[in-house]
Each structure stands twice: as structure tokens, then as C-alpha cells.
Amino acid sequence: QVQLQESGPGLVKPSETLSLTCTVSGGSVSSVSYYWSWIRQPPGKGLEWIGYVYYSGSTNYNPSLKSRVTMSVNTSKNQFSLKLSSVTAADTAVYYCARQYCSSTSCYFHYWGQGTLVTVSS
Amino acid sequence: QSVLTQPPSVSGAPGQRVTISCTGNSSNIGAGYDVHWYQQLPGTAPKLLIYGNSNRPSGVPDRLSGSKSGTSASLAITGLQAEDETVYFCQSYDSSLNTWVFGGGTKLTVL
Numbered sequence: 001q002v003q004l005q006e007s008g009p010g011l012v013k014p015s016e017t018l019s020l021t022c023t024v025s026g027g028s029v030s031s032v033s034y035y036w037s038w039i040r041q042p043p044g045k046g047l048e049w050i051g052y053v054y055y056s057g058s059t060n061y062n063p064s065l066k067s068r069v070t071m072s073v074n075t076s077k078n079q080f081s082l083k084l085s086s087v088t089a090a091d092t093a094v095y096y097c098a099r100q101y102c103s104s105t106s107c108y109f110h111y112w113g114q115g116t117l118v119t120v121s122s
Numbered sequence: 123q124s125v126l127t128q129p130p131s132v133s134g135a136p137g138q139r140v141t142i143s144c145t146g147n148s149s150n151i152g153a154g155y156d157v158h159w160y161q162q163l164p165g166t167a168p169k170l171l172i173y174g175n176s177n178r179p180s181g182v183p184d185r186l187s188g189s190k191s192g193t194s195a196s197l198a199i200t201g202l203q204a205e206d207e208t209v210y211f212c213q214s215y216d217s218s219l220n221t222w223v224f225g226g227g228t229k230l231t232v233l
Contacts, residue, residue, distance in 0.1 A: 047224040047227075049221055049222040062221045103174065105156050108158040112167035113167060
């Protein structure tokens with residue numbers, strides 16, 4: 001059974017960089033079949049896809065966040081990471097890592113981490 | 123404002139059938155992109171319920187079904203149970219935004 005677990009600071013100061021890591025167990029980030037995504041959910045609100053990283057290191061980011069997002073993958077540790085720069089209070093959210101599967105017609109998120117709340121505050 | 127529009131809430135009595143709609147446009151659902159559905163229990167991560175418009179992952183009961191037509195999709199739940207009371211999200215891809223998008227979520231109340 002694939003499991004994902006987010007880790008990182010729960011409190012980040014405004015204008016600083018949010019950094020999170022997702023550790024995968026029961027599966028490999030080196031798989032050619034999947035993409036490794038980050039999704040966030042502000043308290044009491046809906047879900048927003050942030051972007052994904054592929055095992056090769058290639059990335060695809062939400063255009064609305066692209067200028068501030070960097071994702072990477074570490075195959076030796078079976079982890080992938082998210083960095084979001086210049087954060088503001090609007091970036092306060094539960095951040096989920098997820099495994100994304102893409103067929104010929106669409107992509108969906110079939111395994112999720114439990115989520116980690118990141119609060120942006122001084 | 124979510125790209126995919128869901129009713130904020132729906133309700134039904136135990137044993138009844140309810141449907142949750144997800145309305146998009148010609149850049150997402152209407153463009154032929156599949157719709158997927160997730161269930162989110164309080165304080166937990168979303169769980170995939172339906173993928174590819176109407177397919178259920180193993181372990182999801184056949185009381186749940188999905189359909190798609192034109193620029194909309196629906197999730198139907200028959201034989202409502204108390205455990206169904208939670209929030210449901212739809213998801214698709216939007217070609218004008220170049221991103222995967224979610225509905226705003228629907229809270230299902232079992233009366």
C-alpha cells in the first residue's frame with residue numbers, strides 16, 4: 001500500500017520561503033507511471049493544485065503560482081519537495097502531497113498524504 | 123470562485139438517493155476532459171471515489187456512481203447511510219488555465 005507523509009515547518013514568516021518534503025513508502029518516486037503532486041487547501045475552502053514533479057526532475061506548475069514555486073525529487077531518499085517563496089497570509093493552508101496518475105484522457109490523484117497545516121504569520 | 127461549480131450543500135434521508143452536480147464549461151468538462159470525485163472526511167485527506175467519470179476504485183461501494191454529459195457531471199449516492207455525511211469534490215482539467223481544477227465542494231447531510 002502506497003503511503004505519503006508530509007514534513008516541514010508549521011509556521012513560516014511572511015516574505016520567507018515555505019519548504020515541505022513528502023516521503024513515499026510502499027512505492028517508488030522513480031516509477032515512470034506517476035507524477036508527484038502538491039495540492040493545498042486553505043482553512044474551510046476548496047482544493048488548489050500547486051504542481052507536480054516527475055521522476056526525471058521535470059516539473060509542471062499551476063500558472064497562478066509558477067513564479068514562486070520550485071519542486072524537486074530525490075530518488076535516493078524516495079522523497080519529493082516543494083518550495084514556495086515570498087509567502088503571505090494567503091498561503092496559509094493544509095498542504096497535501098499526492099501521487100497523480102495520468103491516462104490518455106485525464107489525470108487524477110489516487111494516493112494522498114495526511115496533510116500538514118502551514119501557517120504564515122510573524 | 124471555483125472553476126467547477128458544485129452546490130454548497132445537499133441532503134437526503136437514510137436510504138434515499140442523492141445527486142451532486144459539477145458544472146464546468148467548454149474549457150474543461152465540455153472539452154472532453156474526464157471528471158473525478160473525492161470524498162473528504164473532517165480533518166482527513168480527500169479520498170478518490172470515482173475516476174474517469176464513472177469508474178470506482180476497489181473498495182468503493184457500488185452505491186456510488188458517476189456520470190458525465192456535456193459540460194456537467196454528477197455523483198449519485200443511493201441507499202444513503204449516516205457515514206456518507208461529509209464533503210465531496212469534483213476535479214477535472216482546464217485547458218484555458220492549463221491546470222487541474224477542483225469544484226468548491228458539496229456538504230452532504232443525512233437527515
